[in-house]
Amino acid sequence: MAEHGDPEDGGATVAIAHVYSMVEADVIAATLEAYGFTVVAGSRRTISALPHLMVGLGGIPIAVPFGEAEDAIALMAEIDSGWSCPEAPFDDKPAINGVVSLGSALCGGVPMPRVEGDYAWRRRQAGPGPSAR
Numbered sequence: 699m700a701e702h703g704d705p706e707d708g709g710a711t712v713a714i715a716h717v718y719s720m721v722e723a724d725v726i727a728a729t730l731e732a733y734g735f736t737v738v739a740g741s742r743r744t745i746s747a748l749p750h751l752m753v754g755l756g757g758i759p760i761a762v763p764f765g766e767a768e769d770a771i772a773l774m775a776e777i778d779s780g781w782s783c784p785e786a787p788f789d790d791k792p793a794i795n796g797v798v799s800l801g802s803a804l805c806g807g808v809p810m811p812r813v814e815g816d817y818a819w820r821r822r823q824a825g826p827g828p829s830a831r
Contacts, residue, residue, distance in 0.1 A: 710764035711738050714771050716757040717815035720746065723758040729777065735762050735770050757815065767818075775819035 717723045720742070727737045738761040745752050752758075762770045 711761035712764050712767040713740075713759040713761045714767060714774070714818040715760040715815055717760065718752055718757040719815075720749070720758070722815060723760060726760050726774070730760075730762065730770055730773070733773055735766050735773075737762060771819045771822065774817070775823060778817070778819055779823075 715726060717726065723739050723742060727739050730737045740759045740761060741755050742758050745755060745758060
C-alpha cells in the first residue's frame with residue numbers, strides 16, 4: 699500500500715484502493731465517510747477536469763489516514779463480500795458489442811476502456827501471492 703506523509707505526525711495516508719471511475723471513487727469515498735473515516739481521493743480534481751488522463755495517471759487513489767487503514771479495509775471487505783459486479787449488457791453478444799463500439803467511434807466518441815480497480819480488501823482476501831491486478 700502506498701504511504702504519504704509521516705505516520706509519527708499523524709499526517710500519513712494509505713491508499714486502500716485505486717479506481718478507474720469517478721462514480722466508483724465517489725461511492726467508495728462517501729461510504730467510508732458515512733462510517734466516520736477521513737478520506738482523501740487524490741488526483742480526483744485533475745481527472746474531473748481531464749478525464750482522458752484517468753488511465754495514464756493510474757486512476758484515482760482512495761486513501762485514509764495511516765491509523766484508520768486496517769478498519770477501513772475490513773469495512774470495505776465486509777461490504778464487498780455481499781455484492782457482485784453486474785454483467786455487461788453485450789458481453790455475450792460480440793457482434794452487438796462490436797457494432798456499439800464502432801458506432802460510438804464513428805460518432806466521435808471513443809469508448810473508455812474497462813479497467814478493473816485495485817482494492818486492498820480484495821488482495822487480502824485472495825491471500826499471499828501475486829496481485830490479481
